Amino acid sequence: MENDDIVCNCMQITKEEIIEAIKAGNLKSIDEVGEETEAGTVCGTCHDDIEDIIKEVAG
């Protein structure tokens, strides 16, 4: 997945936006990412991808 790819189709949130929010807010969970970016707050099909991004940023 590229950084400018849309991760959450419902809210049109890119991977890069999610990465930046995780770093800025030290986010640890899908719920926290949802609060900051609205990604994952509608249908939920992007939750696995958000989880992967959280792990990726955490290293």
Ligand code: FES
């Ligand atoms: S694709 Fe993210 S909530 Fe629907």
